[in-house]
Amino acid sequence: MNQRGHFINFRINNSIADKEHVHLLTKDKEEIIIDSEDKNLIPSFLRNFSAPVYLKTDLEQIEYLHILENDDDAFNKWDASQNLYFQHFESKKDILPLTKLLESLLKSRSINYSLMSLLIDLPSKSSLENLLKESDPIDNYYKRKNLMIEIATNLKSTFEDLATLLANDNICLSKHDGHRSLLGKILNYLSLIKSETGLDLAKHFSSSSNMTLSISSLKALCLYNPQLGLPYLDKFYLNWKENDLVLEKWFEIMASINIGEGGLDFIKKLLKHKDFDKENPNKLRSVIGTFQRENILLFHARDFTGYEFVVEKISEVDKYNPQVASRLILPMTQFQNFNKELQDIMKSKLQKIYNQKISNDLSEILEKAIG
Secondary structure, X not given: OOOOOOOOXXXXXXOOOEOOOOOOOOOOOOOOOEXXXXXXXXXXXXXXXXXXXXXXXXXXXXXXXXXXXXXXXXXXXXHHHHHHHHHHHHHOOOOHHHHHHHHHHHHHOOOOHHHHHHXXXXXXXXXXXXXXXXXXXXXXXXXXXXHHHHXXXXXXXXXXXXXXXXXXXXXXXXXXXXXXXXXXXXHHHHHHOOOXXXXXXXXXXXXXXXXXXHHHHHHHHHHHOHHHHHHHHHHHHHHHOOOHHHHHHHHHHHXXXXXXXXXXXXXXXXXXXXXXXXXXHHHHHHHHHHHHHHOHHHHOOOOOHHHHHHHHHHHHHHOOOHHHHHXXXXXXHOOOOEOHHHHHHXXXXXXXXXXXXXXXXXXXXXHHHHO
């Protein structure tokens, strides 16, 4: 792609010139020569996600911005956005060029809403941890949150205008799934900066009959203030308590929030809720699994009570459902990118389970984790 955003003819290893090539890698190490009469070009790799690989490049911020703005391949647009977010997460580069481009894309409506919802979505916590050689999950949580706040602050009026536009009566129509997805992502941003427009919309759609809108709105309210979100979660529960599948979503959201002092007691009470069934694997995953994946501040609490809670519950589950216990423990074994001190602590907690009389299923998982 040239500086004007046009794709140009090029050759790979003396092939016939064309605007796109597929090259099959057949060796462990291979040199590819790309040749073109044009200069100052920016490559568009892995178009249509042609290979599930981790690609390391020397592309800079300005080049990723160019790809995000001009590439006609949806995967490459998304991949460029992810790399840009990671660059800002890791090195605190000036965010203004990126937010200006996002503002332009959001206002132009040139990208369909489904793709746009992906382009404004930061890499997940697990993705960020996998890209870092050594990290601390709580530090990563705050860095990611602060990056979202910075983006939301720069795009406040744009987000509010678009959210208001999306929030019309037609958004619940089945064909408007992209509208709902984009609105949900925008509400997350707006809730973090206490936008009245965003919070009003989240409150309004929290009781929507459309499950996607309702769930995303509840999550946005809890991002702003879990205490504020609780009354809306209570209403959601009363509306859907007869639907077991929807109740699993309710348990997931409840297990992901931190109400501050006494937060772990709040999670423990979920396991005693009249609609919680410890014999139901989905309910167990909704609480214990979600707690580990999403409730970063409580699970990784500096006093390690979150780890001890998980260890206790996994030991209990293993006595009557070893297969579920062995799956539930997996998030606690994924510490390879954490700093050594935290790794040692998590291993010691896992060792505590391993030293007990446990099932073969759980023993196999723990052996791999603690070495």
